[in-house]
Amino acid sequence: MSDTVLVLNSGSSSIKFGLFDVSAADPALLCKGLLDEHEAKPRLVVKSAAGEDLFEKQREASDADGGQLFADVLAFVNARFGEHRLRAIGHRIVHGGPDYFGPVELTDDVYTKLEALTPLAPLHQPRCLEPVRAISAIRPDLTQIACFDTAFHHDLAPPARRFAIPRHYDERGVRRYGFHGLSFEYVAGRLTEIAPEFGAKRTVIAHLGNGASLCALRVDTTMGLTPLDGLVMGTRGGTIDPGVLLYLQQHERMSVEAVQHLLYHQSGLLGVSSISSDMRTLLASREAAAREAVDLFTFRAAQQIAVMASSLGGLDGLVFTGGIGEHAGEIRAGIGERLAWLGVRIDAAANDAARERISDGGSAIEVFVIPTNEELAIARHCAAVLRAMASASN
Numbered sequence: 053m054s055d056t057v058l059v060l061n062s063g064s065s066s067i068k069f070g071l072f073d074v075s076a077a078d079p080a081l082l083c084k085g086l087l088d089e090h091e092a093k094p095r096l097v098v099k100s101a102a103g104e105d106l107f108e109k110q111r112e113a114s115d116a117d118g119g120q121l122f123a124d125v126l127a128f129v130n131a132r133f134g135e136h137r138l139r140a141i142g143h144r145i146v147h148g149g150p151d152y153f154g155p156v157e158l159t160d161d162v163y164t165k166l167e168a169l170t171p172l173a174p175l176h177q178p179r180c181l182e183p184v185r186a187i188s189a190i191r192p193d194l195t196q197i198a199c200f201d202t203a204f205h206h207d208l209a210p211p212a213r214r215f216a217i218p219r220h221y222d223e224r225g226v227r228r229y230g231f232h233g234l235s236f237e238y239v240a241g242r243l244t245e246i247a248p249e250f251g252a253k254r255t256v257i258a259h260l261g262n263g264a265s266l267c268a269l270r271v272d273t274t275m276g277l278t279p280l281d282g283l284v285m286g287t288r289g290g291t292i293d294p295g296v297l298l299y300l301q302q303h304e305r306m307s308v309e310a311v312q313h314l315l316y317h318q319s320g321l322l323g324v325s326s327i328s329s330d331m332r333t334l335l336a337s338r339e340a341a342a343r344e345a346v347d348l349f350t351f352r353a354a355q356q357i358a359v360m361a362s363s364l365g366g367l368d369g370l371v372f373t374g375g376i377g378e379h380a381g382e383i384r385a386g387i388g389e390r391l392a393w394l395g396v397r398i399d400a401a402a403n404d405a406a407r408e409r410i411s412d413g414g415s416a417i418e419v420f421v422i423p424t425n426e427e428l429a430i431a432r433h434c435a436a437v438l439r440a441m442a443s444a445s446n
């Protein structure tokens with residue numbers, strides 16, 4: 053009988069999960085799953101570690117509430133992997149605020165403090181916290197552990213972490229936190245396995261998914277107090293003249309809630325194209341507005357990579373990850389072309405095949421594609437927390 057941890061990764065456009073055997077030195081994946089909410093009736097899909105179909109259930113849209121979904125996942129784990137001992141549930145929590153920068157057990161007190169951070173991540177924090185409540189209602193005996201997107205950037209120092217507003221706001225926590233940290237942590241670790249010399253080199257990781265951000269490793273990142281800053285995303289526009297927000301309120305008479313809705317749900321690829329937030333759909337479209345949205349995405353990503361290179365004092369490596377970074381060769385090529393002046397040269401065949409290393413021999417900057425694995429990063433943290441709990445109780 054092995055010990056297992058069930059990991060839930062609630063993102064803005066998907067809920068992914070993985071069941072890991074944590075008895076070994078490094079957690080081993082037993083099965084993985086996805087709640088696909090893109091269709092009218094959400095589908096729960098579970099596959100083995102090797103990718104074979106294990107289970108599928110289509111839900112009625114009316115009963116698509118998360119509580120039932122997590123009950124289904126737990127029932128599946130119990131039926132299929134019941135010989136193992138489920139020791140904990142690990143959660144991706146997007147915002148840890150100023151107080152949480154390492155994995156922590158989700159007690160009622162911690163939950164309340166994390167819920168209070170909802171205004172700083174309204175698209176994510178409720179989706180991340182919903183499964184915690186749902187699971188404690190079904191299995192109150194299970195340990196639940198929070199792992200934070202913000203934690204990886206905890207050591208960010210001024211000037212990168214500071215906004216140029218009166219300094220007492222910084223003391224009250226109004227500063228750059230950064231997100232996608234579990235992805236950056238996994239990818240940075242994987243990069244040093246692939247190319248050990250990159251442990252000390254100047255590297256930018258581009259996490260391009262429905263949410264998108266860059267990390268200049270150990271130095272800077274494009275998201276800020278909230279996951280609105282930086283790159284163009286599915287429904288978020290990224291960096292914007294703050295005067296636009298004042299204009300919308302003062303001249304268009306929009307309420308704070310309406311501006312928040314515009315910034316989180318109606319902007320980015322969706323707002324510019326008026327077609328879709330989904331990069332696949334836009335790449336397949338012949339509409340001029342779709343092309344313009346894709347161009348803006350690429351333009352801003354290249355521009356911000358140059359900004360991150362400045363924070364690092366130069367650039368040796370660029371890594372693409374996330375749904376778009378891993379799968380959209382056209383976007384990687386477009387960003388590479390815009391960065392040719394920096395010495396980036398992408399090999400077309402390697403890029404088409406999404407090989408691990410896609411730069412050509414003459415490139416001044418090595419370019420990689422590394423599929424992210426936020427679930428494994430969370431499973432590793434949970435395994436460490438469980439070991440610490442076990443040794444504290446001995």
Ligand SMILES: Nc1ncnc2c1ncn2[C@@H]1O[C@H](COP(=O)(O)OP(=O)(O)O)[C@@H](O)[C@H]1O
Nearest residue numbers: 063065066261262263330331332375376379380
């Ligand atoms: N083959 C593909 N080509 C282009 N874009 C893709 C492809 N596969 C996934 N994507 C894009 O990746 C994005 C979702 O990224 P993902 O990292 O899975 O999202 P999340 O932020 O919800 O975790 C969507 O815009 C989707 O269109």
Ligand SMILES: CC(=O)OP(=O)(O)O
Nearest residue numbers: 063064231262263279
């Ligand atoms: C922080 C964030 O933007 O996450 P996601 O990519 O899941 O939207």
Ligand SMILES: [Mg+2]
Nearest residue numbers: 063064261262
């Ligand atoms: Mg994601």
